[in-house]
Amino acid sequence: MFNEEMRSEQPIRWAMVGGGRGSQIGYAHRSSATRDGHFTLVAGAFDIDAERCRDFGTNLGLNPERCYADYQTMFAEEAKREDGIQAVSIATPNSTHYAISKAALESGLHVVCEKPVTFTVAEAEDLKRIAQEHGRIFGVMYGYTGFQMVHQAREMIQRGDIGKVRVISMQFAHGFHSEEVEKDNPGAKWRMNPEVSGPTYVLGDIGTHAFYMAQLMTGLDVERLCCTRQSFIASRAPLEDNAHVMMQFSNGAVGTLWASGVNAGSMHQQKIRIVGEKASIEWWDERPNQLSFEVQGEPARVLERGMGYLHNDDSAVSSDRIGGGHAEGFFESWANLYSRFGTVMKAANRDDQATVAATWFPGIDAGIEGVRLLERCVESADNDAQWVKYYE
Template sequence: MFNEEFHFEQPIRWAMIGGGRGSQIGYSHRNAAQRDGLFKLMAGAFDLNADRCRDFGTSLGVDADRCYNNYQEMFTAEALREDGIQAVSIATPNSTHYEMCKAALEAGLHVVCEKPITFTTAEAEELKALSAKHNRVIAVMYGYSGFPMVQQAREMVKRGDLGEIRVINMQFAHGFHNEEYEKNDPSLKWRVSPAVAGPTYVLGDIGTHAFNLCEVITGLQVDRLSCMRQSFIASRTPLEDNAHVMMQFKGGAVGTLWASAVNAGAMHQQKIRVVGSLASIEWWDEQPNQLRYEIQGEAPRVLERGMGYLYQDASGVAANRVGGGHAEGYFESWANLYHRFALAFDAANRDDQEALAAIWFPGIDAGIEGVRLCEKCVESADQNAAWVEYK
């Protein structure tokens, strides 16, 4: 069970860029970061409008003089304070992530960033080098990877319970944007605008989540891929609202990824199925407490979160927050990740590289691979779904 008595001597002094009033993502970050008392919100540049920023920040308990007009002002002012911030979360549109991450690292801050972390792999690699130079940690908010049963699936693959991995089917295919809702929805409009969203829509927005689960659970590396993508809502061109990707992995396994915002009638439909030579597992984010486990020749079984028969990483610290049978979900998964982020930031602050290396969390390498996936899918689709080398 989760240990609520674990605390640092002082919580990590933390700030946010973006995530202002009415932002679901902003609330998700704040809820997760402060759940365990390991982070304390000290400052923020929550809104482009200074008055709105101050009004919102003070409603959260942030001092008015630490609600800043922009992130540059915040980094400069906080660096002069004895109690200045140590980490920052970035919850802004995609086009801003690279410059903000870079500025944060150069200011000596740890970073939690929404994905995609950059528009290009080269930019993401630059951030990785910069984080190493300053001994700062970059965490990328792949929020679904914090579910305990995802960690159970990862451990089952690692221990060989499935045998040799042969097939991975990934999908994240909702139906909420099956019409041109962006006409009246500013929060969707930027996601389908190339200048702000980048070179993809559903591949970068949700496809990378499904792909990250594949990386977390299997550890396999893509060798080459083929992608076709469509804009069923024509005004979204050149960004896709539906995409199918075929993958070949190093070692011989194969996979598919379906990312869609036009799967009419569906909620999330984010599922991953991993097929091995001995058995298969399947996880669905709408039923996150369960992991389906199917051994060839035996009756299918459902593994339940919080039970003693699970492997330790799915039942230990920073995993289960309530006993089995009770529903855990989205906020708990995010909080599990922020708990891990805190441990990583603390290890880096102490320059304990051994401890840092032992902590699993979605970091800069996960961010790089998400960007690379988008780049390679665009490259393939632009060549009429040609197979392209992944690296």
């Protein structure tokens, strides 16, 4: 069970770039990061408008002098303070991630960044190099991987409960953008703009979540893939609002990924199904406290979070915040990740590399693989769904 006692070390002095007034994701970061005492919000560059930033930040209880007009000023001014920030979370449009992350790392800050972390693999690998040179932690906000039953599935697959993995079905296919909602929704509009969103829309925005979930559960590498992309709302071209990807994995398994914003009538439909020789496992983010376990020739069963019959690793058990039967959700998943980010950041500050190495968290390598997926999908789709090698 999760230990709510405050850690002996002082909270990490933390700031945000982006995530200002009206941002659902900004609220998710703040609510989750501060929940377990690992972080305390002391500064922010929440908005490109200085007045709005200051008004919003002071309403959060911050000193107005620490509500900055831009991230460059924040990093420079905070570096002058004895109580300056030690970490920053980046909740801005995709096109800004690389520059802000690079500046933060070079300022000696730990980073938590939204995904995709960059437009290119080369940029993402550059961030990894800089983070290593400065001894900083780089976390990537794959927020669904804080759910306990995801880690239950991982453990069961890794210890062979389903046998050799044969088929991996990944999907994240909602229906909220089945019409041209971006006309009146600024939060959606930038996602359909290639200058801001990057070379993809739904693949980068939601497909990477399902892809990383499957990587985490199975530990398998993709060998090659082919991709088709569609823009059913014509004004979104060249960015896709629907995509299908076929994959071949290193152990001979095959997989499919469906990412869509036009699955009319659907809420999320983020489902990961892993089919093995003996059994299958399926997790659905709309029912995150349950895991379907289906053994061939036996009645299908549903495993419930928090129950003693689970034989799961520390990633799951230590994250339970209340007994089984009570629903835990999105904010608990994010808080579980921020608890891990806090643990490894504090360890890095005292040069405790053993704790960093022993603690699972979605780091820069997870971010790199998400960007690599997007590069390969665009390459394939732009060449008439040609099969391409995943690693060159």
